[in-house]
Amino acid sequence: MEAVNAEIITIGDEILYGQIVDTNSAWMGTELTKVGIRVKQITSISDSALAITTALDDARKRADVILITGGLGPTKDDLTKNVLTAYFRTELQLDQQSLDDVTAIFSRRSIAVSELNRQQAFLPAACTPVRNVLGTAPGMWFEEDGKIFVSMPGVPFEMQRMMTDTVLPKLKVYFKTPEIIHKVVQTIAIPESTLAERLEAWEVSLPPHIKLAYLPHLNGVRLRLTGQGTDANILNEELEQQVTALVKLIPDNIFAFGEIKLEEAIGLLLKEKQLTIATAESCTGGLLAHKFTSVPGSSAYFTGSVVAYHNDVKVQELHVKPETLQLHGAVSEETVKQMAENVRLKFKTDIGVATSGIAGPDGGTPEKPVGTIWIAYADKDKTIARLLNYNKNRLLNIEYTALAVLNLIRQSLAPTVEE
Numbered sequence: 403m404e405a406v407n408a409e410i411i412t413i414g415d416e417i418l419y420g421q422i423v424d425t426n427s428a429w430m431g432t433e434l435t436k437v438g439i440r441v442k443q444i445t446s447i448s449d450s451a452l453a454i455t456t457a458l459d460d461a462r463k464r465a466d467v468i469l470i471t472g473g474l475g476p477t478k479d480d481l482t483k484n485v486l487t488a489y490f491r492t493e494l495q496l497d498q499q500s501l502d503d504v505t506a507i508f509s510r511r512s513i514a515v516s517e518l519n520r521q522q523a524f525l526p527a528a529c530t531p532v533r534n535v536l537g538t539a540p541g542m543w544f545e546e547d548g549k550i551f552v553s554m555p556g557v558p559f560e561m562q563r564m565m566t567d568t569v570l571p572k573l574k575v576y577f578k579t580p581e582i583i584h585k586v587v588q589t590i591a592i593p594e595s596t597l598a599e600r601l602e603a604w605e606v607s608l609p610p611h612i613k614l615a616y617l618p619h620l621n622g623v624r625l626r627l628t629g630q631g632t633d634a635n636i637l638n639e640e641l642e643q644q645v646t647a648l649v650k651l652i653p654d655n656i657f658a659f660g661e662i663k664l665e666e667a668i669g670l671l672l673k674e675k676q677l678t679i680a681t682a683e684s685c686t687g688g689l690l691a692h693k694f695t696s697v698p699g700s701s702a703y704f705t706g707s708v709v710a711y712h713n714d715v716k717v718q719e720l721h722v723k724p725e726t727l728q729l730h731g732a733v734s735e736e737t738v739k740q741m742a743e744n745v746r747l748k749f750k751t752d753i754g755v756a757t758s759g760i761a762g763p764d765g766g767t768p769e770k771p772v773g774t775i776w777i778a779y780a781d782k783d784k785t786i787a788r789l790l791n792y793n794k795n796r797l798l799n800i801e802y803t804a805l806a807v808l809n810l811i812r813q814s815l816a817p818t819v820e821e
């Protein structure tokens with residue numbers, strides 16, 4: 403079965419100026435993949451007839467499906483409909499369904515339909531109208547030389563509804579697309595190059611219809627297995643078998659399956675074990691607490707936090723011994739252990755974690771340069787401390803430290819993750 407390729411064209415000077423972020427393309431790419439259509443290119447262009455025409459000419463050379471968003475409003479700078487009318491050598495005509503939809507929207511608002519809005523119901527005669535039940539600008543579906551062109555509004559919720567209700571189902575039927583299934587494995591604490599070496603033999607043995615992608619990010623590396631075939635059940639079974647083989651190769655570096663953040667995975671682990679946790683933070687300044695509380699339902703396991711940035715707070719609120727600070731300093735194994743142990747006692751939780759370090763860009767010494775950070779984990783049975791050595795980028799040091807603590811929790815509670 404031949405692959406079906408798509409190109410997305412976003413129209414609008416506001417995108418090129420950076421005044422708005424193009425979230426439409428990311429959403430469309432995700433949804434197109436689900437129906438077996440691969441996005442080969444995304445193009446952003448200005449509000450000009452020449453730019454639109456040129457983009458269409460170029461796109462049809464390399465794509466089977468050309469999806470266009472933007473430029474369908476009622477004002478003079480919205481050129482897309484008129485350009486498409488000329489491009490497909492047709493003329494505008496009134497579409498009664500579109501007029502009824504526009505009239506209904508304004509009727510609900512007790513507003514009379516203006517002439518500008520009425521003009522939005524005039525569509526190219528060569529197109530199949532695509533209903534817009536949430537806005538006043540209908541979409542347009544064109545077919546020419548085996549290519550599909552679909553124009554939709556740039557308003558995200560309007561475009562998404564049109565894609566979901568009409569465009570995606572029609573594309574799947576038109577092209578009889580293959581099944582495409584993704585399996586995502588989240589890894590941590592292993593560099594991409596090391597990961598690639600560890601997985602080389604397994605990756606080489608993958609069947610031709612299953613591909614592996616390495617997607618590095620701050621948390622680690624997302625491994626995405628993508629399978630393509632005609633039978634979803636068989637394909638899903640094949641992918642599960644490959645994931646099982648993968649897990650055996652790197653069991654200690656997998657923290658989750660699917661599109662899930664590390665803090666979400668840790669939250670699920672704490673819930674599963676019915677454990678509570680509190681944080682004592684110096685160099686991370688509350689970022690750990692933020693990561694925990696950004697997850698819905700985190701009140702089931704996260705109790706509270708002390709941001710002990712100044713040494714006085716470490717002593718008064720976390721009962722770090724003054725002599726510990728005098729002998730070893732705030733950035734030390736001894737201090738961070740006491741912070742983790744005492745925040746656990748303070749909040750009466752099962753687990754306490756702590757951070758203390760020199761985030762930078764200054765404040766370092768020859769003995770403790772910028773990027774020197776201690777983290778700790780404490781429960782009723784043990785206390786674990788680790789020394790981290792990062793760079794001079796303050797924000798990255800803070801982020802990496804928070805992630806290292808989350809990983810320390812994971813390793814302390816579940817050294818090997820099983821699917």
